[in-house]
Amino acid sequence: MMKKHSYLLLVLVVLFQISGGMFAQEEEPPTDDLGNVSDAFQENFFEGLKQKGIENYELALTALRKAEMAAKGDKENIAVVRFEMGKNYAYLKQFEDAERMYNQVLESMGERLDVLEALYDVYYQQQNYNAAIPLVEKLTKYDTDYKEDLANLYHLTGQYDKALEILDELDEDWGESVLRNALRRQIYKVTGNTEGAITNLEDKIDKNPKKEQDYLNLIFLYSEQGDTKKAYETAQELLKNQPDSELVHLALYKFYLEDGEVEKALHSMEVVFSSNEIDKDSKYRVLGDFIGFANLNPGYEDRLEAIVGSFSEENSGQVYEQLGLYYLAKEQKDKALQFYEKGMAIDQDNYSLLKNTLLLQIEFKKYNEAARASTEALEIFPAQPLLYLVNGVANIELGNLDVAIESMETGIDYLIDDLKMEKDFYEQLSIAYSKKGNEAKAANFAKKASEINIAN
Numbered sequence: 001m002m003k004k005h006s007y008l009l010l011v012l013v014v015l016f017q018i019s020g021g022m023f024a025q026e027e028e029p030p031t032d033d034l035g036n037v038s039d040a041f042q043e044n045f046f047e048g049l050k051q052k053g054i055e056n057y058e059l060a061l062t063a064l065r066k067a068e069m070a071a072k073g074d075k076e077n078i079a080v081v082r083f084e085m086g087k088n089y090a091y092l093k094q095f096e097d098a099e100r101m102y103n104q105v106l107e108s109m110g111e112r113l114d115v116l117e118a119l120y121d122v123y124y125q126q127q128n129y130n131a132a133i134p135l136v137e138k139l140t141k142y143d144t145d146y147k148e149d150l151a152n153l154y155h156l157t158g159q160y161d162k163a164l165e166i167l168d169e170l171d172e173d174w175g176e177s178v179l180r181n182a183l184r185r186q187i188y189k190v191t192g193n194t195e196g197a198i199t200n201l202e203d204k205i206d207k208n209p210k211k212e213q214d215y216l217n218l219i220f221l222y223s224e225q226g227d228t229k230k231a232y233e234t235a236q237e238l239l240k241n242q243p244d245s246e247l248v249h250l251a252l253y254k255f256y257l258e259d260g261e262v263e264k265a266l267h268s269m270e271v272v273f274s275s276n277e278i279d280k281d282s283k284y285r286v287l288g289d290f291i292g293f294a295n296l297n298p299g300y301e302d303r304l305e306a307i308v309g310s311f312s313e314e315n316s317g318q319v320y321e322q323l324g325l326y327y328l329a330k331e332q333k334d335k336a337l338q339f340y341e342k343g344m345a346i347d348q349d350n351y352s353l354l355k356n357t358l359l360l361q362i363e364f365k366k367y368n369e370a371a372r373a374s375t376e377a378l379e380i381f382p383a384q385p386l387l388y389l390v391n392g393v394a395n396i397e398l399g400n401l402d403v404a405i406e407s408m409e410t411g412i413d414y415l416i417d418d419l420k421m422e423k424d425f426y427e428q429l430s431i432a433y434s435k436k437g438n439e440a441k442a443a444n445f446a447k448k449a450s451e452i453n454i455a456n
């Protein structure tokens with residue numbers, strides 16, 4: 001995450017605003033108000049920015065070297081130039097030179113967030129993780145998101161205890177994360193010391209039975225070892241010590257389902273879905289299990305829909321998409337379309353959801369809805385030929401023949417190696433021209449369609 005902060009150098013603030021800036025300011029001053037900066041400095045510095053903007057990094061460096069000379073020893077101006085030089089060296093993959101420039105700026109001007117971030121990127125691209133660690137430790141003071149980077153760096157450098165400590169801190173502060181659990185799993189696998197980790201966690205729980213994350217980690221380890229009984233006992237112990245725990249239900253619902261305690265399992269799922277502590281990926285994982293359960297136990301479908309409705313509005317259309325797929329697989333296309341349309345209303349950027357919705361709208365002859373939705377979708381996905389085809393089909397049925405023809409003749413240009421869709425385009429264009437009374441063009445497109453062999 002790269003965040004820009006306000007710094008000094010008001011004389012050259014405009015230069016940083018144009019360059020994407022090490023030192024930014026909310027209101028942009030006039031570009032000719034550069035204090036006592038010389039014309040030669042201005043000219044070469046801006047030339048450097050221009051050349052970098054068009055990816056002529058060597059020419060940018062040439063101009064910036066001239067700007068450095070024109071700065072005549074001015075500490076602040078030279079820092080500005082060297083920061084820009086570092087960026088260009090990094091683009092050229094000349095990482096040693098980029099590192100040298102960034103370090104010179106830090107030595108001259110002290111800790112600067114943008115410079116630290118740029119230097120971190122250089123170290124990471126070089127896989128110099130040991131050098132990156134002290135940098136990221138500094139960056140965590142500016143942005144706690146960097147703690148996840150730090151945990152990963154500790155893992156990459158074999159400092160597993162430190163990595164686990166950071167992961168525990170993050171889970172305690174932000175709640176459980178699928179990605180952090182995956183990293184924790186990798187560490188346990190690499191160290192091969194699951195028993196030691198279990199003993200360590202048991203000791204920690206004995207000393208501090210109120211720390212939720214220790215229980216969750218222990219449940220995870222027992223589950224990884226296949227010791228379901230101890231995992232379940234640990235979950236119950238956590239629930240006893242912390243009745244308000246929400247995260248524990250990520251484990252409990254599975255235990256309840258396996259034991260046939262359906263109502264308890266559904267209650268745990270409800271807690272998961274309504275929780276603000278549990279991340280979306282974990283909720284989707286539980287939803288997948290719930291859908292699998294409902295598939296085997298159709299009597300719980302209404303409960304499934306009710307529970308999903310309790311959290312889907314604040315999330316993405318992915319929830320409704322999964323429900324749509326569930327009903328589509330059961331050949332209940334009308335219900336699938338209901339959920340697809342709900343999902344599309346809150347997640348217009350989900351192309352697979354959009355595609356499934358439009359195809360079912362055409363199948364159910366909802367041509368007005370399909371025409372409107374495909375037109376709106378083309379503003380987001382202007383190179384998707386299927387959207388032009390659906391738009392054409394819908395407008396043919398609505399009698400908007402010119403609109404249909406224009407849409408399909410535009411869309412066919414985006415087709416790449418899809419004979420079936422190409423045939424569909426030609427057949428629909430033939431229908432549209434036939435309805436317009438242009439039989440010559442209709443016959444021409446019908447002939448093109450008939451010449452496409454999609455038997456294989």
